[in-house]
Amino acid sequence: SFRRAGSPDAALRRPVVCGERAPSMATCSVIGGLLRTWSDEPVGRILLGAWAATFVGISSRALFLRRRAKAAQAQAQAQGAAPKPAADQCATSKPAKAITPFKRVLRLAFPNYSTSTMVWGGVLTVGIGVRLLVSIKLNTEIGVLGGLLAKREWPALYKRMLAYALWAVPASLLAALQSYAAGQVTRSMRDRLTARVHSGYSQSPSLPLAVSGAGEVVQRGLMDSKEFCVAAVHLYEALTKPLIEVTLLSATLWSMMGGAQLMQCYGFFFFAGCWTRFVGPSIASMSADVQAAEGKLLAHHSQVNEYAEEIALSRGGAAEGVALDSALARASTCGARLSLQRLLSESLDSYVVRYLGILAA
Structure with a gap:
């Protein structure tokens, strides 16, 4: 007798599509098929054996070295000074963590979120993200143009060249906008830091004493502050661009291959x-x-x-x-x-x- 298509047994016997119901089962089947294929080849068996031996050997060596280092450290501590009494440890309190000079300067450059520095920083961040999106689209268009050129499909190639020329306009504008926003952030930061120096000059009760005790005041107040602002903006760009790029690529891969x-x-x-x-x-x-x-x-x-x-x-x-x-x-x-x-x-x-x-x- 034949079972109905909607019966529970028929549902259990329905093949599982990769990525639809059980991605872990699909992954296991892929790994199993890969191992079987490699095991059929002599070179594959050698490679798998080398992987296993390397993993076990290096991991065992690392564990042995770490245990020996811990034993040596414990022995050195035992031979050192005696530990403090519990009463002294309880009485001793950690001092408050002081603000580093880097954070202090950043707080002077970014006093609150409503300043022009923060506004231009937001423009810079958004510009970096949108520029990456447009760059991804341009790279896609370049790949399509290369494929059409290889196939010698001239009418379709001419149409895609028009699309590429149109996408190149916002790409160039966004590149210039990113440089402009970075320059504005640098200028705003320097203006605030220099204004802080001028305020210190005007409010100092003894200007000769303050200037003589501060060292190279002109160098620190002008040139060093400018170099600091430029380096800080470059560091922000270098950190923000990879993070946004990873986020965009992760979202694209999520939509293509599944979470x-x-x-x-x-x-x-x-x-x-x-x-x-x-x-x-x-x-x-x-x-x-x-x-x-x-x-x-x-x-x-x-x-x-x-x-x-x-x-x-x-x-x-x-x-x-x-x-x-x-x-x-x-x-x-x-x-x-x-x-x-x-x-x-x-x-x-x-x-x-x-x-x-x-x-x-």
């Missing part, structure tokens, strides 16, 4: 980035070792130059030469180790995050 698939892709990048940072040793500590070795080498050279007569009288030139060679070898070893670690770290980061990320996407 679940996009989150899975971002999850891979997050996991890959965390893993590469976990297994990689601290570049900062290795750089500190290089600087310490360079400092010892410099100290040995300074010692030879300072005590040259004593070394000559005591005939200690050979001993000093051995010490200098030892310090040089130590600095060279630390530098070579740092360079090798950077090579390995950059290779691992590029392969795992970039190229495997493309496969995951």
Whole structure:
């Protein structure tokens, strides 16, 4: 007997479309098919085995090094000074966090949200976003023009060239608007900071004393403030543009591939980035070792130059030469180790995050 099409069993037997009902099942099927295909090839089996061995080996080494570092740190703390009594710890309170000079200057440049600086900052932000949208559209038009040119479809190509010429008008205007808005933000910030300096001049009870105690007043009040405003606006543009671009591209990918698939892709990048940072040793500590070795080498050279007569009288030139060679070898070893670690770290980061990320996407 045949089952009805609307029965529960028939609904269970209906094939699941990728991205429609169960994206996790579709992802598992894709990964399973990929693994089966690669396992059928000898090179694929070698690559999968190398991946597994690398993941297990590097992760185990990172865990071992971290445990050894924690043990060494605990031993150093145990050999150090005794901890403070509980009463002293309770009585000691943390001082209030002082405002940094950078934040203080920004507060002077942006006193409230109704100033012209904030208005031009908003215009700059909106201009960056709209310019990115128009740039995406222009890149699409360029791709279409290239395809039509390759196919030699001349009437359609001429029509698309008209669309490209029309889209180029707002693109050029928005590029100029972004530069203009950035200049206006810089000018407004500098005007406020310079006006603050002028106010300090006029309200100072003893102007000669204030000027003499402030150092290079003219340089700080005019040129340094101008350079600060220019650098602050450039930094804002450099931070805002990637954030808006990532947001726009994420929205586009969300509409094309679905939210679940996009989150899975971002999850891979997050996991890959965390893993590469976990297994990689601290570049900062290795750089500190290089600087310490360079400092010892410099100290040995300074010692030879300072005590040259004593070394000559005591005939200690050979001993000093051995010490200098030892310090040089130590600095060279630390530098070579740092360079090798950077090579390995950059290779691992590029392969795992970039190229495997493309496969995951």
